[in-house]
Amino acid sequence: MHIQIENCNVIDSGSIDIETHKLNIKYAINGTGKSTIAKAIQAKVTDNEDGLKQLLPFRYEDNADEHQPSIVGLEDVHSIQIFNEDYVNQYVYQPDELIKDSFAIFVKTPDYDRNMEEITQLLERISQTFQSHPELDQLIQTLNQFIFGFGKATQRGLSAASPLMKGLGKGNMIHNIPQGLESYAPYLQHTEGAKNVAWIKWQLSGNDYLEMADQCPYCAGSIETTREKITRVRNVYDAKSIEHLDHLIEVYTALMPYLPENAQQQLQTILNNAANITDDQKHFLQAVKNDVDCLYQKLCNLKSTGFHNLKDVSQIENTLRNKKIDLPNYANLNSDLMRSKIDVLNATIDGVLARIIELRIKISHQNTLIQNIISKNQKEINDFLRYAGYHYTVSIEESEGKNYRLLLHYEDHREAINAVQTHLSYGERNALALLLFMYSIKRETPDLVILDDPISSFDGNKKFAIVNMLFKDPGYLREKTVLLLTHEFGTVVDMVHTMKRNFGAVSTAAFLSTRNGVLQEQQIHADDIKAYPAIAEKNIAESNDPLNKLIYLRRLMEFENNKNDAWQLLSNVFHVGDGTREIPRKCVGNGIGNPMTPDEIQKGTEDIKSYIPDFDxxxxxxxxxxxxxxxxxYDSTKANYEKLQIYRLIFIGRAMNVVVQKFVNETYHVENNYMFQLDPRIYDTVPQYIVDVCDQAINELREVQHA
Incomplete structure (x- = not known):
């Protein structure tokens, strides 16, 4: 893929190439626009136009129409996953598991789904029975509503706060209208659509106006003789109790056909009570509830029968037989109608039992598969944690309602760590998050994976442990199209040079630079990564100016820690600006020692001439x-690295910008710890802002000298 990008933050224009089914490492110093590239690609693939527009460079805000952010070359990429802080914040370190949807990521493989489908087919007679007899679902709902009417259980029996006692505790005031209020029967007994409840609310709302006049608040007629009657409705009825009563009548009426005749008669008597429910009636209702409770649970369990409640292979047959319903044991539900429904369900279970051996084999196979999947994933993650030096382990454990969860433990401790954000350091969280991202990619299989500077916070061993886990054979990112954006050169060294035999065939690397808004890409091959002595010797031989040759030679000697007479002589050359080096002097610590002897000067000169024959x-x-x-x-040299070294020489004995001084001394002078490097004359790894500061200082110096 050849991707062209324009007008996105620091990038005015430029392009990068991404090879499919490979790890594409893009190495760049900070400020190049690595995250900008990631954001632009993500916005384009996800059709996030607003996200792309947000990358408009600030300098173009007043002329946005002519400089709209754009990116092309992603026509074959339809899905993308990106590892960055947003991914960590959104998916990783959930309150009760390490990563959202652990079950789908670590257990629910295609083999799992295939086996589950076979098990489901063997058990489908049970689910089909409920589908073919929709009245069974209605029966379950009615039983549940009957149970709900009893409210929370109390030691004294029925709770006074339960819908049952609120609706029937004082008798059925709809069926038994008090004497003197019979004229309201058409309204009180009109239960359709709960109109009786609405009427009571309406009736009671008018009571607030009875004291205002001797007229009816509804019809404005005289209420001299009916005031007491109207007030009595308020004293006898309240809308909430009638609402409970209406619902109870509806539920009990639906349940009655499933009860034997004597139970129906008793329940109807209770519904028609003119007064409080008696203790004997409460005892009867509680007995019915006990039967309903048990039957309801059995029906619900039967409907949800599946692999999750048949895992114990040795008990499958007993479990299924226990799901059958022995209706005679439910004295208050043992009716002909109920028996007709239960017989259908029991026959369904018998049909499944007829294939019990086949079912047992498939469930056993699925149990083994799950354990193997869990064991494999746990071992992979725990091996990584151990080899990377992290004192933690993970476990994949079954949890009710959560299927399986990935949990974190401190080594040798069984208790799971829930507050992961508190216990793990930033580097530990980032490493583990990247590892979990790998497993999510295994499930999602996107067209393109982007890793936005994912391993810069780790030390060397941990970096390699992570890269090895992601891309080793059979690492889950191996042979996927992956864009790795990093300012960590060690990753390039490992993947392209040192461990080429492990990763060379599946990885490619390039160096990105952005100069004056132009993004450029240079390929990095294995032979481009050299030990510094080889780079220094090459540049000593190829540099045109003797001074540049001396710069590389002195650094070569520093790299080899060879501070001999030649190094002493070169140090004097590079400190000429202090005015004391016409006769070379020895460097002692940070000071100046005695003059070098003629023999020392001669020996140093001969050593230098072995590299630079015309040295004097x-x-x-x-x-x-x-x-x-x-x-x-300075003006003529093309390599920014050499510019910085010449800049340093120009400003010896003068005030030097401290930022540039620190950058030169620590990054390029004597303290670069990379054994392997890119040639700084070819790969421009000097930040643009450093060169800009140097250019400005040189221009100011030039102006002073010409004044």
Missing amino acids: YQTAYQRMENRNLLITL
């Missing part, structure tokens, strides 16, 4: 004293 100390000394010559050399 006095000639080099005189050139170093000529700042105009150094400025000309």
